[in-house]
Amino acid sequence: NAGVTQTPKFRILKIGQSMTLQCTQDMNHNYMYWYRQDPGMGLKLIYYSVGAGITDKGEVPNGYNVSRSTTEDFPLRLELAAPSQTSVYFCASSPRGSNQPQHFGDGTRLSIL
Amino acid sequence: GENVEQHPSTLSVQEGDSAVIKCTYSDSASNYFPWYKQELGKGPQLIIDIRSNVGEKKDQRIAVTLNKTAKHFSLHITETQPEDSAVYFCAASKGGSYIPTFGRGTSLIVHP
Numbered sequence: 001n002a003g004v005t006q007t008p009k010f011r012i013l014k015i016g017q018s019m020t021l022q023c024t025q026d027m028n029h030n031y032m033y034w035y036r037q038d039p040g041m042g043l044k045l046i047y048y049s050v051g052a053g054i055t056d057k058g059e060v061p062n063g064y065n066v067s068r069s070t071t072e073d074f075p076l077r078l079e080l081a082a083p084s085q086t087s088v089y090f091c092a093s094s095p096r097g098s099n100q101p102q103h104f105g106d107g108t109r110l111s112i113l
Numbered sequence: 114g115e116n117v118e119q120h121p122s123t124l125s126v127q128e129g130d131s132a133v134i135k136c137t138y139s140d141s142a143s144n145y146f147p148w149y150k151q152e153l154g155k156g157p158q159l160i161i162d163i164r165s166n167v168g169e170k171k172d173q174r175i176a177v178t179l180n181k182t183a184k185h186f187s188l189h190i191t192e193t194q195p196e197d198s199a200v201y202f203c204a205a206s207k208g209g210s211y212i213p214t215f216g217r218g219t220s221l222i223v224h225p
Contacts, residue, residue: 092156099145101147101159102149102157104149107156
């Protein structure tokens, strides 16, 4: 199994541009999460999903959107990129939610200039 | 909501020494406590976890202890090696909540 796969690994955007960060998992996990990690800081939850068609906001959802049309995929959309969104983005999944370990991808490093 | 505090933020040890990272949590209903290791340029990976019905768990050089009364849990690494250098995160969660609460992380540096 590949686990959780994130693409792209690196990206530079200009202010105001849009992009989608891709996340796919092949473990048939129900729950998926998007986090951002700023330098020297911990993980902040952006959005999460408990199954296909169901999404909910986390701690820092402003400026982002998500969708979950399949169990495997959970893309994160940035509509109007701002310098404050420069960060490393991690996607994670777990089989049954909070009382099971999360499996993380290796992240997308995004710079907005 | 749950609050998890993690200390220290940075820990520097000599190879072969032991390292201890401590976390406290606020919600007495929390019952699952994983620890993650994040190597440079990678995502966090689970290294050990403990549930509230267990006081201690070991896996080779790594152990986790849980004190439910005091609401704290600790990661112990013995005989540290340079490859143990990484950022370590603790987390706490409870049944019925989809969202674990993470500590802010500890940067462990093991000097050869």
